[in-house]
Amino acid sequence: MPWEYPDKRGRFKTYGGIYIPEVLMPAVIELEKAYDAAKKDPTFQEELSRWLSEYAGRPTPLTYCPNLSEDLGLRLYLKREDLAHTGAHKINNTLGQALLAKRMGKTRIIAETGAGQHGVATATAAAALGLECEIYMGTEDMERQRINVYRMRLLGAKVTPVSSGSKTLKDAINEALRDWTATVESTFYVLGSVLGPHPYPMMVRDFQSVIGREAKEQILQREGRLPDSIVACVGGGSNAMGIFHAFLEDEGVDLVGVEAGGEGIDTGRHAARFQGGREGVLHGTYTYILQDGDGQILPTHSISAGLDYPAVGPEHALLREISRARYGYATDEEALSAFHLLSEREGIIPALESAHALAWLVAHSEEFEREDVVIVNLSGRGDKDVESVARREGALP
Amino acid sequence: MPVSRIKDAFRRLEERKERALIAYLTLGDPDPAASLELLTCLAEEVDLLELGIPFSDPIADGPTIQAAMERALSAGMTTEESFQIAKGLRAGGVEIPLIFMTYYNIVLQYGVERFVERCASTGVDGLLVSDLPVEESEALKEVCERHGVDLIFLIAPTTSEERMEEIVSRAGGFIYLVSLLGVTGERERLQERALEMVEKALRHTGSLPLVVGFGISKREHVEAIVRAGAQGVVVGSAFVRLVEEHGREACSELRRLARDLKEGTRGP
Numbered sequence: 001m002p003w004e005y006p007d008k009r010g011r012f013k014t015y016g017g018i019y020i021p022e023v024l025m026p027a028v029i030e031l032e033k034a035y036d037a038a039k040k041d042p043t044f045q046e047e048l049s050r051w052l053s054e055y056a057g058r059p060t061p062l063t064y065c066p067n068l069s070e071d072l073g074l075r076l077y078l079k080r081e082d083l084a085h086t087g088a089h090k091i092n093n094t095l096g097q098a099l100l101a102k103r104m105g106k107t108r109i110i111a112e113t114g115a116g117q118h119g120v121a122t123a124t125a126a127a128a129l130g131l132e133c134e135i136y137m138g139t140e141d142m143e144r145q146r147i148n149v150y151r152m153r154l155l156g157a158k159v160t161p162v163s164s165g166s167k168t169l170k171d172a173i174n175e176a177l178r179d180w181t182a183t184v185e186s187t188f189y190v191l192g193s194v195l196g197p198h199p200y201p202m203m204v205r206d207f208q209s210v211i212g213r214e215a216k217e218q219i220l221q222r223e224g225r226l227p228d229s230i231v232a233c234v235g236g237g238s239n240a241m242g243i244f245h246a247f248l249e250d251e252g253v254d255l256v257g258v259e260a261g262g263e264g265i266d267t268g269r270h271a272a273r274f275q276g277g278r279e280g281v282l283h284g285t286y287t288y289i290l291q292d293g294d295g296q297i298l299p300t301h302s303i304s305a306g307l308d309y310p311a312v313g314p315e316h317a318l319l320r321e322i323s324r325a326r327y328g329y330a331t332d333e334e335a336l337s338a339f340h341l342l343s344e345r346e347g348i349i350p351a352l353e354s355a356h357a358l359a360w361l362v363a364h365s366e367e368f369e370r371e372d373v374v375i376v377n378l379s380g381r382g383d384k385d386v387e388s389v390a391r392r393e394g395a396l397p
Numbered sequence: 398m399p400v401s402r403i404k405d406a407f408r409r410l411e412e413r414k415e416r417a418l419i420a421y422l423t424l425g426d427p428d429p430a431a432s433l434e435l436l437t438c439l440a441e442e443v444d445l446l447e448l449g450i451p452f453s454d455p456i457a458d459g460p461t462i463q464a465a466m467e468r469a470l471s472a473g474m475t476t477e478e479s480f481q482i483a484k485g486l487r488a489g490g491v492e493i494p495l496i497f498m499t500y501y502n503i504v505l506q507y508g509v510e511r512f513v514e515r516c517a518s519t520g521v522d523g524l525l526v527s528d529l530p531v532e533e534s535e536a537l538k539e540v541c542e543r544h545g546v547d548l549i550f551l552i553a554p555t556t557s558e559e560r561m562e563e564i565v566s567r568a569g570g571f572i573y574l575v576s577l578l579g580v581t582g583e584r585e586r587l588q589e590r591a592l593e594m595v596e597k598a599l600r601h602t603g604s605l606p607l608v609v610g611f612g613i614s615k616r617e618h619v620e621a622i623v624r625a626g627a628q629g630v631v632v633g634s635a636f637v638r639l640v641e642e643h644g645r646e647a648c649s650e651l652r653r654l655a656r657d658l659k660e661g662t663r664g665p
Contacts, residue, residue: 017533020530021457021527021530022553022575023457023555023578025532025560026555026556026557164460170454171454177456178457178459178579181456184578283454284528289502295452295505296453
C-alpha cells in the first residue's frame, strides 16, 4: 500500500496538524507552497544532491560489524550517518532547509538546538550558503555541551542562551518560535526534527529520507535482499523517519524506534513518550506528549540531550497506532554500555543517542536468528559525548 | 439563548460613546486566592476581563506573562482552579464579560466538551486559544456554539485580507487584532503599522467589534488606537508587571493604571 501521509491538512490520520499563533500561519502556508514547488523542481533537487554528495559526503557507508554480529547472533549492519559532515544526520535536513530559505529570498535563518548537533549543522549550512544565523539553546544544555557552543560561534552563528522553563530543548524551541513570530518576514525557521506544525514533519522527513534510500540500495547490493529489521533511536524522530521511510511499504521489514528510558520508566525520569505519555498538542503538532493531568508539559530526562524532549514526531505516533513500527526504550545505563561495546568491539564511538538503538538490540538479541539482517541507524558520532561520559565515569575531573 | 454578555457590553459602551478597556491578568498569579482578590478589584475599573489560564510553554507570550505563568503554576494553579476563580468573581458580583485565554493543550486535556460546558456554567463568556488557528478550530467552534460561549480569534499584521474574511466569518464576540509582529509585552512606542492595520481590519470586521492588543501599555497608545477607529484595547503585560512588583498588594496600583488607560478610551 503506498504511504500517502500526511494529507493536505498535514495530518497523519489524527496526528500532526497546525497549532500555532495566527501571526505564523501565513508563514507556514508560504513555506508549504515554496516547499511543494521546490520538491517538484529538478533544479532544486539536483542542487541539493550536489551539496549532499560534494559537501556532506554522501552516500554514507553501510558497515557490516563482524564482531558484534558474532556476539549477538545476527547479521548487524550500521548505517553510518556519523560519517556525514558535522558528524550526524542533521546536515541532510539543514542543507535542504537552508537551500529552500535562499530560494524563498530569506536572509536569516534561526534554529533551536538541544545537544548542539542541529545547531552546528544549521550554522554550517548558513556559513556555506551565506546566510545570517542565530541559534537558541537552553542554558542547561549550553553547560552540558560547551564545545558545540564554541563550534557554532566558530561557524559564525550567534548563540542565544534560553533560561526560561527547564532551560533545555523545549524552551529553546519556545524561544525560536517567539523570534520567528517577530521576524517572520525576513527569517526562515530551520526546525531540526520531524516535529512542529505542518509542513515541517513532512519536509524534515523528506530531507532525511535519503538515509533509507541509500540503505536500501546498499543492503540489496550487499545481501541481495531487504533487511529483517531496522532499529533507530527516537527523540523527535528524524533519523528514524529518515531510515524508515524508504521501507514503509516493504511490510516484511520490521521497524523499531527506541526512546530514551532515562533512569527507568518507573522513576518518571525519562523521555519515553510512548511509555508514559498521552496525546496532546505541543509546539504546533498533535502527538504523544509527556504531560501532567492538566496538560502542563513535564520535565524529561535522558543522558543524551538529543533524546531529551517531551514530544515525539506525529508520523511515529501513526506508525505505532497502525503497528507499522514498534517502539521500545533503552535506559541511560544500557545506552552507556552500548557506547562502550561498539567502541571496543568495532572501533566506532557512537553518539549517546545512537547508542540507545544499539542498546535495544543488545537487550532484544534473543528475538533474532543468526541469519537475520539488522540495520542500526548510527545517527551520529560520539566525539561530543566523550568528555561527559569520561567525567561521569570519573576518568576526568 | 440570552444575548451574549460580550455583545451587550460593547453595545452599552457604544451608547456612552466609549471604547472598551480590556485588562488581562494571568489566573493564579501570584497565587489562586490573591488572584481572585486582584481580579475583583480590577473588574471595577475595566470593561472586560481577559483571564489567562497558565501553560508551561506559552509560545505567544513575552517574558512578563511567561514569568506570571511560572509563578501561578508554582503556586499550584490548575485548570479546575481557573473555573473556581471565574465562579468566585461571579459570586462576588462581577458582571462584566469574562474571557478565558489559553493554549490548546489545556482545553484538550480538560476535555473540549467539558471545558466549554464549565465555561458556560461558571460565567465565562468567551474563549481565545492562542495556538488554535481557524483551520483547526472546527470541533471547538461547534461545542462553543452549542454552549453559548463566544470563540474569539486573532488576526495579525501578517494576515491577508482574504484570510481576515475567513476568520471573521467564524469568529464570535470580537476580533482581536495583534498590533505587532511578535509576542505579548510592553513596548515604548506603538508601531505605525498598527494604525494602518486597524484601518485595514475595520474594512473586514463587519458587525464584530475590533479590539487591539499586544504592546499596548500606555494611555497615549490607547488614544491612538481609539482615534484609528478600534472599538477597544487589550492591555496585559503592564497590569501583569504590577502584580509581579506588588504581589497581593497590587490592587491600588492596578486601579490607578486602569483609570488612566480608561480615560484614553473616552476619546477626544
